[in-house]
Amino acid sequence: MKYKSRFSKYVTWLVLFFFYLPMVVMTINSFNNSKYGITWKGFTLQWYIDMFNNPKILFTLMNSLIIGVTAMLVSMILGSLAAFCIHYYRTRLQLFHNNLILIQLGVPDILMGMSLLLFFISIHLKLGLLTIFFAHVTFCISYVTMVVLARLQNFDFSILEAAKDLGASWPVIIRKIILPLLSPGIIAGGLLAFTLSIDDFVITFFVTGPGSTTLPVYIYSMMKHGNPTVVNAISVFIFIATFILVFFTQKLTDTKKK
Amino acid sequence: MKSDSSKNKITEILISAPTLSWLTVFFLIPTIMAIIMALRPSNPYGDLLPGWTLENFKTIFSPIYISVVWRTIWVSILSTIICLLFSVPVGYYMARLSEKFRKIILFLVIVPFWTNFLIRIFAWKLILNPDGLIHKTFVFLGIIPSGGSLIYNTGTVILVIIYTYLPFAILPIFAAAERFDFKLLEAARDLGATRWLAFLHIFIPNISKGLMAAAAMVLIPCLGSYVIPDLVGGTNSQMVGNLIANQAFVARNIPMAAAWSTLLMAMILLPLGLILCVKILLDKNKD
Numbered sequence: 001m002k003y004k005s006r007f008s009k010y011v012t013w014l015v016l017f018f019f020y021l022p023m024v025v026m027t028i029n030s031f032n033n034s035k036y037g038i039t040w041k042g043f044t045l046q047w048y049i050d051m052f053n054n055p056k057i058l059f060t061l062m063n064s065l066i067i068g069v070t071a072m073l074v075s076m077i078l079g080s081l082a083a084f085c086i087h088y089y090r091t092r093l094q095l096f097h098n099n100l101i102l103i104q105l106g107v108p109d110i111l112m113g114m115s116l117l118l119f120f121i122s123i124h125l126k127l128g129l130l131t132i133f134f135a136h137v138t139f140c141i142s143y144v145t146m147v148v149l150a151r152l153q154n155f156d157f158s159i160l161e162a163a164k165d166l167g168a169s170w171p172v173i174i175r176k177i178i179l180p181l182l183s184p185g186i187i188a189g190g191l192l193a194f195t196l197s198i199d200d201f202v203i204t205f206f207v208t209g210p211g212s213t214t215l216p217v218y219i220y221s222m223m224k225h226g227n228p229t230v231v232n233a234i235s236v237f238i239f240i241a242t243f244i245l246v247f248f249t250q251k252l253t254d255t256k257k258k
Numbered sequence: 259m260k261s262d263s264s265k266n267k268i269t270e271i272l273i274s275a276p277t278l279s280w281l282t283v284f285f286l287i288p289t290i291m292a293i294i295m296a297l298r299p300s301n302p303y304g305d306l307l308p309g310w311t312l313e314n315f316k317t318i319f320s321p322i323y324i325s326v327v328w329r330t331i332w333v334s335i336l337s338t339i340i341c342l343l344f345s346v347p348v349g350y351y352m353a354r355l356s357e358k359f360r361k362i363i364l365f366l367v368i369v370p371f372w373t374n375f376l377i378r379i380f381a382w383k384l385i386l387n388p389d390g391l392i393h394k395t396f397v398f399l400g401i402i403p404s405g406g407s408l409i410y411n412t413g414t415v416i417l418v419i420i421y422t423y424l425p426f427a428i429l430p431i432f433a434a435a436e437r438f439d440f441k442l443l444e445a446a447r448d449l450g451a452t453r454w455l456a457f458l459h460i461f462i463p464n465i466s467k468g469l470m471a472a473a474a475m476v477l478i479p480c481l482g483s484y485v486i487p488d489l490v491g492g493t494n495s496q497m498v499g500n501l502i503a504n505q506a507f508v509a510r511n512i513p514m515a516a517a518w519s520t521l522l523m524a525m526i527l528l529p530l531g532l533i534l535c536v537k538i539l540l541d542k543n544k545d
Binding site: 005007008009011012015016018019020021022023025026029039077078079081082084085089091093094097100101104106107108109110111112114115116117118119121122134135137138141145195199201202206216219220223224228231232234235238239242243245246247250 | 266270271273274276277278280281284285286287288289291292295344347348350351352354361363364365366367368369370372373374375376377378380381382383384385389421424425428453474478479481482484485489499502503506512515516519522523526530
């Protein structure tokens with residue numbers, strides 16, 4: 001009696017097959033000695049060698065990492081602050097605050113990219129790493145806030161009252177109580193922010209300038225004009241990195257439940 | 259007492275200020291600026307002219323462009339429906355699995371969700387390549403002519419949209435199904451309902467919030483699609499997102515790009531408002 005629906009089982013396996021088929025094809029093809037197309041022409045590591053010999057990949061990866069790490073740190077601080085005051089003070093201001101974050105979450109990338117481009121042009125800010133950083137923090141804040149807010153749902157605020165009654169000052173309360181209890185949420189939010197930042201193409205494409213190309217923007221230009229075989233090799237690395245990242249995040253959210 | 263509450267208010271404003279001001283500067287103001295910019299006139303070279311105009315919106319609703327707007331709408335709605343049709347059985351199946359298997363399947367659904375979406379789109383270009391097995395099989399079976407192509411058409415755009423956004427639909431439906439009490443289905447069966455009837459009348463209404471969230475999670479990014487039609491679509495499968503990018507990067511006509519953005523905003527706010535209304539109605543019914 002545990003479950004009777006065979007149909008749902010077949011659909012699930014079909015969907016998983018659908019999800020992983022492209023990744024498998026791409027991985028196999030990254031070892032394929034054929035420059036165009038996917039007919040098997042023998043095993044090669046040439047595309048991986050090409051990848052490591054391409055200085056542009058390392059350079060754009062560095063740009064992505066610089067932005068990813070800085071946007072992650074800033075959005076972790078801003079997002080945690082936002083989540084804390086939305087949860088703690090239930091005033092009209094916080095309702096507005098919460099709605100602003102929710103709406104921001106729902107805006108498609110292309111709209112954010114377009115309006116930010118317009119904004120940066122009109123305040124005469126030169127497009128580059130700085131504008132990408134501003135854009136990334138903007139979309140990361142909402143995600144961090146949501147993750148930390150979820151964590152706050154089972155946060156017992158009477159601990160704070162108790163600490164206050166016992167004479168603890170706010171800095172002590174923040175350092176000794178709030179941060180340790182919220183840190184899994186803040187770290188999970190930060191990991192999400194980092195992934196979103198590293199992966200982002202659309203918004204970055206709008207606000208990028210000369211010399212500030214990130215890895216996804218470079219991958220896109222290779223897909224459109226350059227060498228697609230190197231894209232396969234990079235993709236395999238990205239798959240592996242994603243697997244590891246998701247695995248750790250799952251671990252993190254698991255301990256959260258215990 | 260009064261000084262205490264006003265002190266409280268000051269602390270509240272102090273810790274709200276960083277995010278509120280950040281989002282005001284980098285989200286609210288740019289969005290409002292885009293709407294205002296849509297009302298500015300420009301010459302064919304994209305230079306800004308003084309004054310105000312509705313000319314940009316007239317251009318949008320001209321016959322050449324209106325087909326793109328319709329395509330964006332029907333492609334998004336169709337993709338959302340197909341995503342929901344697949345996600346419900348998957349969510350149902352996952353929710354009924356044992357803890358251990360559920361975690362494994364969940365992991366397998368989350369990985370594509372986190373994988374760079376440019377790469378996931380590009381993979382389809384490989385699979386549907388004229389040299390690929392699928393293309394050859396289709397030609398062999400006579401489904402497509404030998405000179406035909408599986409890529410660069412609207413059908414492929416829909417396929418890749420579904421591939422990209424299906425995890426976004428599965429996760430909220432699974433979350434709702436996980437909270438569902440499956441004993442209710444057994445009770446309905448005991449009372450004589452067929453399996454299908456029980457599923458339709460008990461399971462579906464109980465996961466309606468998850469369905470709504472899933473629909474919004476797919477529909478909104480679909481309406482704003484740009485990269486997918488750009489990479490796997492042809493000239494006849496452009497969507498509003500492509501027009502925005504075109505005006506911004508190729509034509510360099512910022513007021514036109516802003517007008518398209520404003521239209522896209524309206525296209526998103528409309529169904530979102532509808533979903534919110536349904537949600538409020540549902541909540542009222544429950545009380």
